[in-house]
Amino acid sequence: MTTSNSNHAGIPVLLFASYADAFGARTVQVPVSAPCRASVLVDAMRVMPGGARLPEVPLLAVNQTWIDLDAVVQPGDEVALIPPVAGG
Amino acid sequence: MKSPSFRPWPVVSDAMGGVVHVAVVHDPIGTAELIARVQHAGIGAVSLFLGTVRDLNDGRAVSGMEYEAYMGMADSELRAIAGEPCASDPGLVVAVEHRVGTLAIGDVSVAIACAHAHRAPAMDAARYIIDELKRRVPIWKQEHYLDGERVWIDPTAPARTPA
Numbered sequence A: 001m002t003t004s005n006s007n008h009a010g011i012p013v014l015l016f017a018s019y020a021d022a023f024g025a026r027t028v029q030v031p032v033s034a035p036c037r038a039s040v041l042v043d044a045m046r047v048m049p050g051g052a053r054l055p056e057v058p059l060l061a062v063n064q065t066w067i068d069l070d071a072v073v074q075p076g077d078e079v080a081l082i083p084p085v086a087g088g
Numbered sequence B: 001m002k003s004p005s006f007r008p009w010p011v012v013s014d015a016m017g018g019v020v021h022v023a024v025v026h027d028p029i030g031t032a033e034l035i036a037r038v039q040h041a042g043i044g045a046v047s048l049f050l051g052t053v054r055d056l057n058d059g060r061a062v063s064g065m066e067y068e069a070y071m072g073m074a075d076s077e078l079r080a081i082a083g084e085p086c087a088s089d090p091g092l093v094v095a096v097e098h099r100v101g102t103l104a105i106g107d108v109s110v111a112i113a114c115a116h117a118h119r120a121p122a123m124d125a126a127r128y129i130i131d132e133l134k135r136r137v138p139i140w141k142q143e144h145y146l147d148g149e150r151v152w153i154d155p156t157a158p159a160r161t162p163a
Helices: A016-024 A038-046 B032-037 B072-086 B118-137
Strands: A011-014 A027-030 A059-062 A064-066 A081-082 B018-025 B046-050 B058-069 B095-098 B099-102 B107-115 B140-144 B148-154
Touching: A011 A038, A011 B058, A016 B032, A016 B140, A027 A038, A027 A064, A064 B118, A081 B058, B018 B032, B018 B072, B032 B046, B032 B058, B032 B095, B032 B107, B046 B118, B072 B118, B095 B118
Parallel strands: A011 A081, B018 B095
Antiparallel strands: A011 A027, A059 A064, A059 A081, B046 B107, B058 B099, B058 B140, B095 B107, B140 B148
């Protein structure tokens, strides 16, 4: 894999609803480099301001598909941290 | 002027099964239009589920509700869920809309129209789709209380018991 500086600012993660309120933003740059395991990304978010409120096993989507925390996030993936859903 | 032969929904003879319409919308949901989407001459039963905003939750007076969605994913998840009962029953016709934005008491937040030659598959499908929607579609709601407080609903949180 060629060296890329596209990750120098970290991985952008989309936030919604209560998580957007907690982090005070609708997108946060998480200071980890892709590719990385989703659990590493989530752990990095826990120590960011607002991250303490994340549940033990938060829901995550990559490229608008549910993934589990063992999945690997690739450079360029659309990553979203999903609060407990409450539609209907 | 409407002609005497005006029908609220078109009756067509070529039966079309499956998911005919899925949308996450900002404007009020037109339930008659949604029903029209699943109607055709072979349909003997239409089951319509409506979710509406109620004025009381957990003993607190609610003035309104704000719905938010992860737009693209909400649409694709909703489409996948709507397709699940159709996969095992080609006679089923389904149309679903979920509304986002600020809703008032009594407003329709979600409408699910399921049509079939017979009532049981139509009713079962509507039940299945609303249950799965609540589990799997990335949509959230924030209750606005009369006292001004706003709270995002978390179905995974332990239920509060009114004092």
